[in-house]
Amino acid sequence: MASKSFFAVVAGVGAGTGRSVAVRFAKAYPVVLLSRKPESYEDVVAEIKNSGGQAIGLTADVNDPASLKKAFETVKEQLPGSRLAAAIFNVNGGFSRKPFLELAANELDSAVDGTVKSFFHFAQQTLPLLLDSVADSPNPPSLIITGATASVRGSAYFGSFAAGKFALRALGQSLAREFGPRGVHVAHAIIDGVIDIPRTREYNVNNGAEDGKIQPDAIAETYWQLHAQHRSAFTQEIDIRPYVEKF
Amino acid sequence: MASKSFFAVVAGVGAGTGRSVAVRFAKAYPVVLLSRKPESYEDVVAEIKNSGGQAIGLTADVNDPASLKKAFETVKEQLPGSRLAAAIFNVNGGFSRKPFLELAANELDSAVDGTVKSFFHFAQQTLPLLLDSVADSPNPPSLIITGATASVRGSAYFGSFAAGKFALRALGQSLAREFGPRGVHVAHAIIDGVIDIPRTREYNVNNGAEDGKIQPDAIAETYWQLHAQHRSAFTQEIDIRPYVEKF
Amino acid sequence: MASKSFFAVVAGVGAGTGRSVAVRFAKAYPVVLLSRKPESYEDVVAEIKNSGGQAIGLTADVNDPASLKKAFETVKEQLPGSRLAAAIFNVNGGFSRKPFLELAANELDSAVDGTVKSFFHFAQQTLPLLLDSVADSPNPPSLIITGATASVRGSAYFGSFAAGKFALRALGQSLAREFGPRGVHVAHAIIDGVIDIPRTREYNVNNGAEDGKIQPDAIAETYWQLHAQHRSAFTQEIDIRPYVEKF
Amino acid sequence: MASKSFFAVVAGVGAGTGRSVAVRFAKAYPVVLLSRKPESYEDVVAEIKNSGGQAIGLTADVNDPASLKKAFETVKEQLPGSRLAAAIFNVNGGFSRKPFLELAANELDSAVDGTVKSFFHFAQQTLPLLLDSVADSPNPPSLIITGATASVRGSAYFGSFAAGKFALRALGQSLAREFGPRGVHVAHAIIDGVIDIPRTREYNVNNGAEDGKIQPDAIAETYWQLHAQHRSAFTQEIDIRPYVEKF
Structure with a gap:
């Protein structure tokens, strides 16, 4: 018998945004942390548990659908009857800042595949679960995507990074238009700094x-507020930057 | 001797966004409501007071700098020592949806002057006060602007409305770049619905x-969350629309 | 009985873009040059005539509908039976690069009125004439607008300029959506340099x-190519900048 | 000893834009047509030759760097001493219009790889050749990219197509910023219709x-005019749509 409980999942957890988002959402939900290496999530899981929250760290490659599927099966076992309220995609593909003519094909692949293809798999796993929560999730079920300056601006030497981030934004925007009317809140954040x-x-x-770098806790708070938005007033895109940032 | 107390001001108060914003910010601050006609703010002032909040309604024409100046002098008398934490510009200019060749010059004037020129005066009155609050306001002092779909998209028959709204966005974006580094958070919301x-x-x-129209309380909550953002993570622009809205 | 001849009109003629556009369009049409002061167009008129072209200089204030109307009546007398093939709006409003809090209201007025309100009057005068040419103009009748970097980007100290230019773009985009389906080509050029x-x-x-500044003749050539586009392939917006420009 | 002759190359040739672009550029240069299947270019090559132009059709997979490299070696043999003046990328990846949850991973791959990865290889082959022509090409050497509505807008059911097109635009914009200052004109055309x-x-x-669909010859003419632009006035992005198109 399904309980009414809900959980959140964060893909891409390290010392920055991923950690803060997990900690923030853990105030409301059990949180599942996905990362390729246990050392990326172990400390965060411990931190959340120490604060009285519930967290599960799982080793998974978001760009491998089998690995991802297995992770969600484990979640099903460990959080029986719990449904998905929020999925945060915070994965970065590879990054090679270099002259275009020195860029190797596999560096482009890494940037593009690690970003938009990973997100494709993550979205395919999570959207059915989010749809399933629409009727009674405390907040509209949300899929939140971490973008960057390069999501809206290509720059010299940043072509591969921008290609991945533009593509991620394109797919996110398309999903917002497809799944918004079905009740799922798809939001894209441009982290510009x-x-x-x-x-x-x-x-x-x-x-x-002072405060010239973005506090990851401040990003996490904004993500939470996106999740908390009423469905009559969804934000699809938001920018976030330090007060002193040139833009 | 000045106290550490802070207030908020809302220009453009009616039955919608302005009312909700005033009510929301009144949970934290005394709120000053500006409108050209007392009947626009009287009910809201009463509602806030009935809920235990503090509100002052003032009759003022935001597009008349003398009228606006007088209003802020009245505020100074009625809230001695209080400083400005948040200024919300929620004024709409005139609006004439009609074929361009039937549009009269004064209809364009009304749309443009009532929007960007009103905002100019409001910003000139409030920015010095907001700067004055940077050092110790509980949240970064904020200037929040209500935009619309027409802020980023011109449409047939909506030329005058779009002209005013584009211009408002231009000025807001310019102020964000000038006053952000000085600690004032200038944010622009595209209300798309x-x-x-x-x-x-x-x-x-x-x-x-259901929920196919935007709840003004939901807009107000998002404005409050913009105001509450840490200065390392300011949002300059945000869109807001119902989950079912085509965009 | 009306002849099949066509003319072009350029509003805002000086030593730069206006002059080059007039000279370029004079290769195909008699050109009417509008400016507030005869000294702005006298040399260009002479230059065009010396090259065997036809040009008429008229003193008019584009922001004064009566003055503008009178100018077009003069055109009717001087070019009897000739119809309008292209109208180029190349007017700049006032420009005050200064801190926002030092900006006077009349400086904002000058920037906004001189840009979007002038264009409003110019468009109201020329669009009926352009519509009248749709059926048999050699190229689709065109209304071409000169924009700037500030048409799409507000900057510190450039708020008034950006307000005017954003508004101009808004109105132009709205007109493109209204008059494009009726056969008039409305195009907006972002001159970024x-x-x-x-x-x-x-x-x-x-x-x-070398060539780090934009050659006005190169702008004029691009305007001509916009005018020459087939109606199945209209460009609404184009950017133009030197190869070395940072953007 | 190198001659002063120049050629153009078009990747992605079929019955539409590719054919028209090849025919248009053949008025000025020998043109190399690249396609995966001879039947895609054979007719166009014959058409150009019949009109007195020079054309070479080569079977190549743009997404395979070895195949592409071999094609350019063949060009070197067949057009000895000729240098590259213009490279047009007109390749479309796969396209699957379907609900996201029915989209297979290889459909995303096909859309993304066939677009941005193909372009990556094409740009790596052509940019060194274009740089080599900067000093004495009759027009600034140009790399022109065919985009689509989906280059700037994600839509329901079009996520994979948009991902590829956004990524292509990102890389093109990055290259414009890197290679523009070195004299190569990188332009992106949004074909919106x-x-x-x-x-x-x-x-x-x-x-x-009538004329409600875009004439490919009109696109080709606009591409030629982009190529003909003076380096002080490069266009980076242009939209093209029928006069009756809703946008």
């Missing part, structure tokens, strides 16, 4: 201004 | 789908 | 690169 | 309006 994570600690951004 | 207000009650929208 | 004219001779642009 | 080709003869488009 450097995120404040361990890897970027040393970056000098915006002349070192 | 029919709002559910008394005047639209009879409209058949989106085949009469 | 410094134009090479006497006034900009000393500007150091794009590190002084 | 049904093209009038044998396959679409029966389609009822725009209520059967």
Whole structure:
């Protein structure tokens, strides 16, 4: 017998946005964290549990439909009767900043496949589950996508990254138009700035201004507020950047 | 000696977005409501007071700088020491849906002046006050602008409306780039759908789908969440539409 | 009895784009040049006549419908039976690059009125004439609008300029959607760079690169090619910038 | 010793845009036509030769770098000393208009790989040749890309097509920013309408309006005019649609 309980899933969990989103959504739901390597989610799972939340870390390759399917079967076993309220796609494909004529084909593949093809598989797994929650999810079931400056702007040396991110936005926008009328909220966030994570600690951004890098917790809060929107007032696209960012 | 208290101001208050925004922000701040006619704000002021909030209704023509200045002087007297945390511009200029060759010059004037020139005066009055609050406002001081579908798309018969709304967006975007780095959050919301207000009650929208018109309270909640954003993660532009809306 | 001859009109003629457009269209049509001051068009009229073309310079204020109407009556007398094949709007409103809080209301007015309101009057005068030419104009009758970077991007200190240019684009786009199906080609050009004219001779642009400023003759050639497009393949918007321009 | 002669190459030749572009550019240059099947280019090659032009048809898979490389080696032998003046990418990937949940992974792959990955290989082959022509090509060497409505708009059931086209636009825009300053003109055309080709003869488009489908010759003429632009006035993006098209 199905309970009325709901869970959230986050694909692409590391020290930044993924972690913060998981922690934020864990205030309301059990959260499933998907990553290719356990070390990417282990700390976050522990952190959520320590705070009294419920979290499950699963090793999965989002770009491999069999691996992804298996992960969702495990979720079904571990959260019996629970249904999907929110799916957050926070995966980045490969990234090669270099002159176009030095770019290898597999670098383009990595950027494009790792972004739009991964999202394709993730969306195919999660949309049926989200549709299934429309009737009684506490908030409209949501599919939230992390984009970047390169989602709307191609730049010299960033062609492969932009190709993947533009394609991701295209697919997300198409899904919003297909699944919105069926009650699923598909939203795309353009993260336009450097995120404040361990890897970027040393970056000098915006002349070192205080809060010149995006706090991942602030992104997570905005994602939650997207999820909390009433279905008469869905946002499809939002930009997020530090107050000092040039744009 | 100035207290640390803060207030919000809403220009353009009627039965829809303006009312809801005032009610929502009144949960956190005393709210000043500006409208050309007392009957536009009287009920809202009473409603807020009845709920234990603080509200001041002022009759002012936002497109008349002297009238606007006088209103802010009255605010200073009635809320001594209080500083501005949020200014919401929700004014619509005139609107004439008609073939271009039948459009009179004063109809264009009304649409353009009533939108972008009103906003110019409102922004000139409020930005100095918002700058003054940067150091210790509980949330980053915010200037939030109500746009529409016509802010990003010109349509046949909607030329004058689109001209005003495009211009408003242009000025808002320019202010975001000028005042963002100084700590003021300037955000523009594209309201892409029919709002559910008394005047639209009879409209058949989106085949009469439930929640096919935008709940003004849902817009207000999104405006509040924009105001609540951390300064490392400002949104400059957001769209809002019903889940069933074609776009 | 009306002859089958056609003419072009250019509003906003100086030493740059206006001059080049007039010269280019004069290869095919008699050209009417409108400007507020005779000294703006006198040299161009002489130049066209010296090359064997036909040109008429008229002093008119495009933002004054009476003045504009009078100009078109003069055209009727001087070019009896000739009909309008192309109308080019190349007028700039006032321009004040300054901090928003130092901007005077009349500076906004000048930028907005001088741009979108002037265009409104120009379009109301020319569209009936263009419609009248649809059946037998050698090329689809065209209304071509000069835009700028600020037509699609608001910037700090450029708010008033952007407001006028966004509004102009909005109205042009609306007219394209209304008059395109009736056979009139409404096109908007985003001139994204410094134009090479006497006034900009000393500007150091794009590190002084050769051809780093836009040749006005190159703009004029592109306008002509827009006018020459087949009606099954109209361009509504085009950008134009030097090869070395950052964008 | 290299001669001063130049050629053009068109990838993706069938009965529509590709044929017209080849015929148009053949007025100025020998043209190389690339297609996977000889039957796609044989008639066009014959047509060009019959008109006194020079054309070479080569069977090649644009998405296979080895096949593409071999084709350009053949060109070198057949047009010794000739250099590349214009490269037109007119390839469409697969296209599956269907509900997202019925879309197979290989349908997405086909749409994305056949578009952006093919373009990647084509651009890597042609850009070095185009750079080599900068100094003395009669017109700035050009790389022109055929886009579609789906290049800027995702739609329900068109997600895979849009993903490929958005990605293509992203890469093209990135290349414009990288190679523009080096003298190569990279332009992207948004073909927003049904093209009038044998396959679409029966389609009822725009209520059967005359010229309601895009004439491929009109697209070709616009591509030529892009190629002919002066380097001080490059267009990066242009839209093309029938006068009666809704947009």
